[in-house]
Amino acid sequence: MKEKFLVYKLSETIKNTSKIESQLFEQFNVKRGLRNADHTGVLVGLTKIGDVLGYERLDDGSLKPIAGKLLYRGIDIEELVHNAQQERRTGFEETIYLLLSGYLPDKEELRDFSRLLCESMALEKQTKIAIMELEGHDVMNILARTVLEMYTYDPEPDDTSRDNLMRQSIDLIAKFPAIIAYAYNMLSHSAKGKSLHIRHPHEDFSIAENFLYMMKGSGRYTELDVRVLDLAMIIHAEHGGGNNSTFTVRVTSSTGTDTYSSIAAGIGSLKGPLHGGANLQVGKMLKHLAQEIKNWTDADEIDAYLQRILNKEVFDKKGLIYGIGHAVYTVSDPRAMLLKEMAHQLAQEKGREEEYNFLNLLEQRAIHAVVNRKNARTKKQVCANVDFYSGFVYDMIGLPKEVYTPLFAMSRIVGWCAHRIEELNFDDRRIIRPAYKNIGELKPFIPLKDR
Structure with missing residues (x-):
């Protein structure tokens, strides 16, 4: 009992010792989450392996949303996938070779x-x-x-x-x-x-x-x-x-x-x-929506329930529609689009087209709901990310959520x-070591007998 109280007492100190006011991050120009003010990533390195494209930076510094592209060693992932599909062969082994070797x-x-x-x-x-x-x-x-x-x-x-x-x-x-x-x-x-x-x-x-x-x-x-x-x-x-x-x-x-x-x-x-566990959150949300929404073809009913999610009234009450939005992709996530293509074929094979159609309508209405909510503060365009369809696909294949x-x-x-x-093969290798600014106050040491 004494140990439990001590743990509780120590954890209570976190309320004060770990609290940092949000305005201090702006005051000291701290890139929280290594993100710039326009939500783009802080440039910290160079690579020849992969590239994620979701916007173009215009001459005036603003961002123009574009259809998402994912490049592996300069090759569009859509070409990589569609070529393997056209030849009716698997392509993961080829992808491994490409990413490791560069060609x-x-x-x-x-x-x-x-x-x-x-x-x-x-x-x-x-x-x-x-x-x-x-x-x-x-x-x-x-x-x-x-x-x-x-x-x-x-x-x-x-x-x-x-x-x-x-x-x-x-x-x-x-x-x-x-x-x-x-x-x-x-x-x-x-x-x-x-x-x-x-x-x-x-x-x-x-x-x-x-x-x-x-x-x-x-x-x-x-x-x-x-x-x-x-x-x-x-x-x-x-x-x-x-x-x-x-x-x-x-x-x-x-x-x-x-x-x-x-x-x-x-x-x-x-x-x-x-990060990787996001697909489980999407799965929980989709299961909840499938149970709570009575008519899977009624856009008005879907819209109304999504608003309740955004208002933190239902589901996990965090105000988030999981699987919608991405840090880089704006108009579209190429991974989600490729997976959606195959999800439709798989749904036809498994007799789950009704669920697929519900998911498709849900995607459209969720994007609409999030964009309308965000437009009060920002003009950022959003799309469904790969997690929106991955859990549904894995479930149709018969794989457990674990x-x-x-x-x-x-x-x-x-x-x-x-x-x-x-x-490890850079000519000028350096240990990655960013900086944190200490904003704590200087305090004198008090001898144990005087505390």
Whole structure:
């Protein structure tokens, strides 16, 4: 009881010791969240890996909203995706090669690289044992701990030479699907009492199909399921150096730390509900809306309920419509548009077109509601982001919500590794060290007997 009171007493001091008035940030020109006054990101680095475009800066300094573009090594992601779809093949392996190397592979290079990934996917005995022993209720937490455990079994864990960085990157990228699938199956077995299934990856399957096979077993997924999951992995693989988890990987990499520590830090960042965990918030909101809105085709009823959300009257009472708006994208999020295309096909296959149509109408009305609300303060244009459709897609594929954010990590590990390699290969390397201004008052030390 005494300890509880002491913890409470100490926590109460936070009210004063951690409070900083908002106007002080403006007074000292502090870029909160590394954002400029116009909400654009503060420029802190240079990269050749990815680019996120959502606006143009005009001569007068104002921002002009444009259709969103996501570029991987200078190549439009829409071209990357649509080419793979037209050739009816998976494209994630090609995307990995592109992001790591800087150029597109030819047929022979892609075949050999895909084989290497498959051969590297199977987990070593000690890693499997580690996953089985890592108790917990969160797959992201188990993933991070497993990655740190892998340091122990790497013969050259601290070597940051180019060859070793590439070896570690390929090994981690290949093993993430198996780690996540095994971690979920262990969690499902221990927490829900379900049968434990440990399936070995198949040497002839793509990464997307292997993940579905390890999660669900043979014959429990369709060709379209594989193609849609492959698409989801492509569009989540990279998003520039400024997103929180990639920046975390670059910051930690700049210290010269090992790959496993840096990637584990990235996983910790992505786990947050404002980053990779956002799709779970969208899922909760959509489920709530589907239950509360009686007529899914009535725009007026939808509008009225969305206003109640914005007014902090219903749902989580935070006044946010999750899945709408993005830090960079304005007119459109190319990832959301690509996923929406496939979501429609998947909804037709699964007999869930009514839900898809509801989601489509909800997207339109939510954008309208948010823009109208924001226009009282700002003219910023908003669009649906990728999280708006990702949860619905994963649910149609038959994947449990416990792996939604880990799926994000399974894709983004590619971008993390590419940025880590780039950070460690600058000619003039420097540790990333921003500044904080201390605004606390000077105080004299009072001897213990006088306090």
